[in-house]
Amino acid sequence: MAANPMTQFEVYRIGPEIKVGAFDISFTNSSLFMVVSSLAILIIFNLGSKKNSFLPNKLQLLAELSYTFVSKMISDTAGSKARPYFAFIFSLFMFVLFCNMFGMIPYTFTVTSHIIVTFVLASFIFIAVTIIGFTKHGLGYLKLFVPSGVPAVLLPLIVVIEIISYLSRPISLSVRLFANMMAGHTMMKVFGGFVISLGIVGGWLPLSFSVALTGLEILVAFLQAYVFAILTCIYLNDALNLHH
Amino acid sequence: MTEDQFKTRLQIAKNKLLKKELYNKNQNSSSIGAAFKISTELVAAVAVGTIIGFILDKTFGTKPWLIIIFFFIGVITGIINVIKSAKNMQK
Secondary structure, eight states, X not given: OOOSTTGGGOOOBOSSOOEETTEEOOOBHHHHHHHHHHHHHHHHHHHHTTSOOSSOOHHHHHXXXXXXHHHHHHHHHTOGGGGGGHHHHHHHHHXXXXXXXXXXXXXXXXXXXXXXXXXXXXXXXXXXXXXXXXXXXXXXXXXXXXXXXXXXXXHHHHHHHHHHHHHHHHHHHHHHHHHHHHHHHHHHHHHHHHHHHHHHHHTHHHHHHHHHHHHHHHHHHHHHHHHXXXXXXXXXXXXXXXXX | OOHHHHHHHHHHHHHHHHHHHXXXXXXXXXXHHXXXXXXXXXXXXXXXXXXXHHHHHXXXXXXXXXXXXXXXXXXXXXXXXXXXXXXXXXX
């Protein structure tokens, strides 16, 4: 019984140690679960799109539902110009969702509960959106930082505020996902520990709480993946349709 | 059953469906998502403002001043961000 609720977030090496220069790129349990979730996505969607029967089976239904879900999300928030980025947003959403959901299975590792993972995803989105904005609008993309209808006296302050607000995007995006996943899993572990320490007499209360928390965590796991994807769409919308 | 009776029943059923749809629209997951979004928005802007102030202080050697100014600018940015996303939610 792991008494420390934080031991579940430990990253350890699986197999031999691999070093390239000063970097340790050994295969860890974190990488194992990234591979597992990517493989699960590949298998489910390959099987789901293999035979397009008129009466869909469960896998095909799952694949089609998630396709329409993401495509509706993109067209609602970013409009038709964001169509070419569908593949990226779909894989991003699915990866985060599957990592979160695999973390809900007991004895597994939650990849997204580490800030470095979410921060790499978020900063990749941030850099990509910035590049897209500059290639579509050239230097006109800088107009994002200068809202129209602001008196000239306030302009320097407003520009600084807008720049800080733009730079805070990857941080808020990554911290949100990481904090929600880590807090939820720690809480579940703490209540699990209460069940053991209170024994058969008083353990029923934390046990029922634990059951309720598991349901809540599954909701959070889905919601955070959804929020991550929809915010990517919103940032993409800012870059594609510049009207501030 | 006469045609009139059928028509009224159809109308009632349609109204019921419409009500359900409206309820679902207000209750869908995007509004919960927006609520999650707001909480971190505030913190992130303050953090970025402070980091920028810290870096500028180091480069210009004006030790305590810029970090204080940029901390408060970060707080203002966070509040503005929260107001902006709250306005977007009301749309």
